[in-house]
Amino acid sequence: MAGLEDLYREIILDHYRSPRNRGELPVPPAHRVEGFNPLCGDEVVVYLEVDDDTLTDLRIAGQGCSISQSSASMMSATVKGRPVEEARKLIRSFKAMMSIHEHSLGGEEGAEDADAQSEAETIKPEDLGELAALQGVVKFPVRIKCATLSWNALAQGLDEIAAGVPPAD
Amino acid sequence: MTTTVEAGPLEVTALRKEFPLLQQESHGKRLVYLDSASSSQRPRAVLDAMDHYYETTHANVHRGVYAIAEEATRQFEMARKATGRFINAPRPDVEIVFTKNATEALNLVAHSYGRHLLPKGKAILLTELEHHANIVPWLMLAAERGVELRYIPVGEDYRLDLSDLDRLVDGVGLVGISSMSNVLGTINDLAPVLEAAHAAGAVVVVDASQLVPHRSVDVRALGVDFLAFTGHKMLGPTGIGVLWGREDLLDAMPPFLGGGEMIRDVRLDGFTPNDLPWKFEAGTPPIAEAIGLHAAIGFLESVGMDRVAAHETQLTSRAIELLTERHGDDLKIFGPTSDPARRGGVLSFGFRDLHAHDLAQVLDAEGICVRAGHHCAKPLMRRLGVTATARASFYLYNGEDDIEALSDALDVAAAFFG
Known part of the structure; x- marks a missing residue:
């Protein structure tokens, strides 16, 4: 049986108590994406700015549990300033790390991730830096959606920008 | 016990x-x-009743002429009567409709009454504290038919604010209200709402999912028109819900789901619906679940x-x-x-x-x-x-x-x- 300390690692609680890149960005030029977790009503809003194929700025708004909030905070700290392709690779890697249980639960995301994994190279969890602290979440399948909420929003935002969807607010 | x-x-x-x-x-x-409040646990008596049914007399109901099928039908209909008596229904044998859950019971009313008997131009009045099950079916109806939805607000004391009820109820054809909030625990005072609704000529649909398991409920004394609740919140199994409705209303309503059991005759160009309550019970019903619900009611009554x-x-x-x-x-x-x-x-x-x-x-x-x-x-x-x-x-x-x-x-x- 997984213990609470597997879920609530110190670095996670730190990001929860002191979230990084918290706030909003003016839309436009920034792009705004909302993510909802229908289970708990959590809402994360990701503001992202892409310039010259680089994620130049990113802010997180919304409210939620410690897992969704700290995951969003860690995500922002990790992807900000990176080229869009690297950010996409991180998204794939993070979701692959989170998909272990979604496969066994038969979730749609699991199936998507299987495709993503075979198509593209991902980063091993041990090379994900502090994001690896969220690995314990897979032992609590109900909370996986909390951890992936902001990442799905970021992926959606990057897709929308690539497809030329005008920024919405 | x-x-x-x-x-x-x-x-x-x-x-x-x-x-x-x-x-x-x-x-x-x-x-x-x-x-x-989400789902109760069930006593051994309920589990035993369902096991015993499956081990001794399971067969489809209202079809076979053999002994175990007749016994299954008898036990299923006994469960209906016991369920009706539990809420003091005037005619349990025709007014109790078994559904999948309370949500389906409310959808049944929205589809059948809402789409066919709600007078054109009449609004629907709900409350701010409803469970999604008593909002979404009406939102779907509103989207399809352009029906106006109104809401009784919740006051600072976490109880319904009825101060504007007369205005809210004016022009309303149906009122949907929970008898107890699944979030706040508030037990709503239905009497003033019923009085105002009936004076306006509206029917009243009560979501009693939270109340029936915990309080003695009497549909005759309450004077409501429809009442929905569910088995799994009252020590019974999942997969069975209950709609009680006034016989004259159920009688006037067209069927909800189509299929076996709910018909008297089927031709290639049409069908004649069955009598109440089977008109609303398309397909093989939750038989063991009804028997489990009967045992749950027995348990609650014995306590x-x-x-x-x-x-x-x-x-x-x-x-x-x-x-x-x-x-x-x-x-x-x-x-x-x-x-x-x-x-x-x-x-x-x-x-x-x-x-x-x-x-x-x-x-x-x-x-x-x-x-x-x-x-x-x-x-x-x-x-x-x-x-x-x-x-x-x-x-x-x-x-x-x-x-x-x-x-x-x-x-x-x-x-x-x-």
Whole structure:
């Protein structure tokens, strides 16, 4: 049986108590994406700015549990300033790390991730830096959606920008 | 269990022994089940009744002429009668419709009555504290037919604010209202709403999912037009819900789902619907579930609904008192804290600045099952200004030891998150 300390690692609680890149960005030029977790009503809003194929700025708004909030905070700290392709690779890697249980639960995301994994190279969890602290979440399948909420929003935002969807607010 | 109705307060320790699931441990601790508003546990008597049915007389109902099929039909229809008697229905054999759950019962009314008998141009009046099951079917109807939806607001005292009722009810053809909030625990005073609705010529649909398991409900005394509830919140199995409706209304309503059982005749160019209540029961019904529900009703009746209600009122008062005393300003209760007889054993709360999910996760590690989230009542959560709450809910098998365990676990959560 997984213990609470597997879920609530110190670095996670730190990001929860002191979230990084918290706030909003003016839309436009920034792009705004909302993510909802229908289970708990959590809402994360990701503001992202892409310039010259680089994620130049990113802010997180919304409210939620410690897992969704700290995951969003860690995500922002990790992807900000990176080229869009690297950010996409991180998204794939993070979701692959989170998909272990979604496969066994038969979730749609699991199936998507299987495709993503075979198509593209991902980063091993041990090379994900502090994001690896969220690995314990897979032992609590109900909370996986909390951890992936902001990442799905970021992926959606990057897709929308690539497809030329005008920024919405 | 004995079948005689006992007197005096409930013997919780003895009662708990009747529930196999409550005998186990969770994370090495005594399992403390405080989520009966979501789904109750079931006593051995219910499980045995369903097993016995499957082992001795299962066959499809209303079809076979052989002995076990006749016995299955007899037991299924007995369950219908017992269910009707439990809510004092005038004609249980025609007015009780078995559905999948309360949600399907409400959808049945929205589809059949809402689409065919709700007079054109009439609005629908709901309340801000409804479960999604009593909002979404009406939103779907509104989207399809352009019906106007109105809502009775919730006041600062967590009770319905009826001050504007006369204006709200003007031009309304149907009122949908919960008899007890699954979030706040508020037991709604239906009388003024019924009076105003009926004066306006509207029918009243009551979502009694939270009330029927915990209080004696009498549809004749209440004077409602439709009442929906569900088996799994009242010690029965999942997969069975109940719609009670006034016979004249059910009679005028067209069928909801089509298929076997609900027809008298089928030709290649049309069909004739069956009599009540089978007109609304397309396909093989939840037979074992109806028999399980019958056993659950028997169990509740043997304990006595008045004793169940008294026990829960006392326990809820004690919970409010103990939690407030021990946790002070760390605890915020969303729901009425005075007049315990007018509220049920559902306690939604916030604890410090912890998110309900984080709180519930720590409580789980302490063996305590509470619900965390929006409780399928997002409009109400918006009204309360929160995205989620934790919710402890009580039933006849809960005792003061459960409240103390909850309180101790709140201390653990406070220490854990620092």
